[in-house]
Amino acid sequence: MVEARSPPLAAAPDGDTDPDSDFDSLCMLRRGLRSTSYRRAVVSGIDFSDTPNVKKNSRMSQPNLKAVVEEKEKFSSLGRLKLRKKKSLKGQGTFDREETAVLYQNYKEKALDIDSDEEVESRDRKSDERIVIQYRPLRSSWSQLSAVKRKGLSQAISQEEKKRQEAMFEVISSEHSYLLSLDILIKMFKNSKALSATMTKTESHHLFSNIADVSEASKKFFKELESRHQKNILLEDISDIVEKHAKTSFDPYVKYCTNEVYQQRTLQKLLSTNASFKEVLSGIESNEACRNLPMISFLILPMQRVTRLPLLMDTICQKTSKESPKYETCKQALKEVSKLVRLCNEGARTMERTEMMYTINSQLEFKIKPFPLVSSSRWLLKRGELTAYVEDTGIFSKRTSRQQFYLFLFNDVLIITKKKSEESYNVTDYSLKEHLLVAPYENEEISMSPVRNSTPMLYSRQTSASFLFTLTIRNNYAGEEVEILLGADTLNERARWITALGQSSDRKDTDRTNLTQVEIIRSYTAKQSDELSLQAADVVLVYQKVNDGWYEGERLRDGERGWFPMECAKEITCRATIEKNMERMGRLLGLETNV
Structure with missing residues (x-):
């Protein structure tokens, strides 16, 4: 991917830190293992196989070896032979080496570490000629590029400008990594005839959506970024490029993110009901080209990438002087990518909410006055089963029995039901959310009567609902005030219901x-x-x-x-x-x- 360098396996000196980083000195002693920043921005939501992290000041343990003479000409000729097989890009070739490229699933954005301004550039070290095979870092930072070192650019600019260069280069190198992962998704999964044969065209469309359009948008974006990088290794600015593409090229991201609910549902269905799909998919995932990463890790990349862009641009803004004209350009680019993220989030959220609304509406049976549930401005906040403690008044005493209620809480209305089956509910009451009052119930001692017509399993589940709270409905569907004592199975469930019912x-x-x-x-x-x-x-x-x-x-x-x-x-x-x-x-x- 990015130009790689080959340092020896010796430990770097301890003094390789940013001398002007007063901010860091406040917290350096406490940091330790505690990650306290937005480092790495928004990384994958899936735990992949452990990928070795290249730590700057680490040394691998190794046995004592006899000194061997490195046959430099032999190995350099091998390198040239391998490079002939690659179609080189014009210019400096920073991003030519793809055989050891980092896929975006394993890419960690160093520029997003707002807590640490450590010097990125390692100290120059002499090559240890006793070692023939040297460890190559996964990727380079701007200050590690050979052209930067050769021209002495790191020493010629201020520390703040160096951090700004690193942050801009991070946008380019991470886009390259992301593009490589998209390329694998399309070539290995979307274009697989064997995989396509195991599902319908509709399922394939729901699974991959417009990923080809997303990839094309990324290619255009990266091409312009790389061109700017090749013209001058000391970047003037990239904010204008980011702003331009966020405005004109990134619409495919909104469509892709909006399709997320269909994508997840389709993949889950195929994996659970289609043995042929599962078998073929497993074979593709084990292919060396996929680096043993699951397809889902590729499918979610556009959502991850689009949420990282504002964080990357915000980092560039931090490293740009507010007196500089570039600062306003950077702020405008940040504004545009933030708008893009908002549109993607809204698209995905609206589709998911609409789907869920229609599904729930079809499952409700009203034995009372019906309520028009479906609305574009309504969405589900929380759902679940709770135990209701109902008071039975006898001639000589009062006893309390249990009933199971299933609640659907939306942003503006509460629907109370009794569950008939997994996909059917009888509505017993409802109220607008503004008419609800909720509070924890401290008196845990309740005189219980036997549960009528309950199986041992049901009785066991009901008796565990010992975390109580009261729900007062000041105006239900019949215009009456009702108070219900409810019980949750866990302390956090009670807290979550109280929070959801009482949100304002x-x-x-x-x-x-x-x-x-x-x-x-x-x-x-x-x-x-x-x-x-x-x-x-x-x-x-x-x-x-x-x-x-x-x-x-x-x-x-x-x-x-x-x-x-x-x-x-x-x-x-x-x-x-x-x-x-x-x-x-x-x-x-x-x-x-x-x-």
Whole structure:
């Protein structure tokens, strides 16, 4: 992929850091294993096979070897022979070497590390002639390019300008890596006749959508970026190119992201019901060209790439002087890619919500006055089964029995049902959300009567619902006030229902600066509508912490709210990093609301 270099396996000196990085010195001692920044931006939401990370100051353990003389001419001729088989690009050829290229699934954007301004360039080291096979880094940074070293550009410019060059080069090199992955997706999977033979044309369209158009847009974008890079290794700017393509070339991303709900459903169906598809797919995935990566890791790349662009551009903005004319150009490019992300998110969200709305509406049976559920402005917040404690009044005493209710909570209405089957529900009550009051119930002691007509399994499930809260409906479908005592199976489920039922616009006024921040150390895919899908290195602001291991938080990059397991995150304690994260959130969300 990117021009590779071949340093010996000796450890680099410890002093290879940015001398003017006062910000880093605040937090250097505490950092350790704690990732406290937006480093790596938005990486894949899937755990792939362990890919070796090239650490700058590491040394591999090795046995003592006898010195051997490196036959440089022999090995250089082998290199020339291999390169003849490649069609070289014109110019400096920074991106010619694709045989060792990093696919985008394993690409980590170093320029997105807002917590660390460490010197990217390694110190020059003499080659160890005793070693013939030398370790090659996965990819180069701008300061590691041979042309940059040969001209001494790193020493000729300021540290801030060097960081700006690194950030701009990161956009180009990551786009190249992304393009290589798209090429594999199209050649190995989409164009596979064997795979196409196992599914219908409709299934194939839902699976791959307009990925060819997305790839063409990426090729045009990369071609212009690379041309700018080849004209002058010391880049003047790339913001104008980013802005231009975000405005005119990236529409295919919106269509692709909008199709995501069909894509996921189709893939899941094919894997679970089509043995031929599964067998052929497994064979393709094991092909050396795919690097043993699953097809889904390729399919989700456009969504991942489009969300990284604002973060990459924001990094360039940070490294550009506000007095420079380039700063305004960069801000405009950031505004356009932020708008693109918003359109992609809205497209995917609208399609998913519409699909779910029609599905739920078809499953509801109204024995009471019907409610017109389907609406373009309505979406599902949360659904699930809860135990209702109903008071039975006898002649001499009051007893409480249990009933199972299944609730569908939308952004503006609550539908209360009793579940008949997995795809059928009898509606017993409903109310507009504005008429609901909810509160935890502290008195856990309830006098229970035997459950009528219940199986042992049902009774066991019901008795576990010991986390109680009260729901008051001030005006139900019949215009009556109703109070219900409900029980959830877990502490976090109770917290999530109370939060969802009681959500209001007032929460938008919360002072974010005092909230705990966490960085995601393991990706998480949402399993319920009130959960938050997260990718490694995401930063989240925590609004609630529940003692059985769950957070409710807001994703820094786009302001999305939801619940996620605490085990996926590590708290950020460095004050300087917390403040820098808040600055970034203000820039990104401020732009989104003004596009």
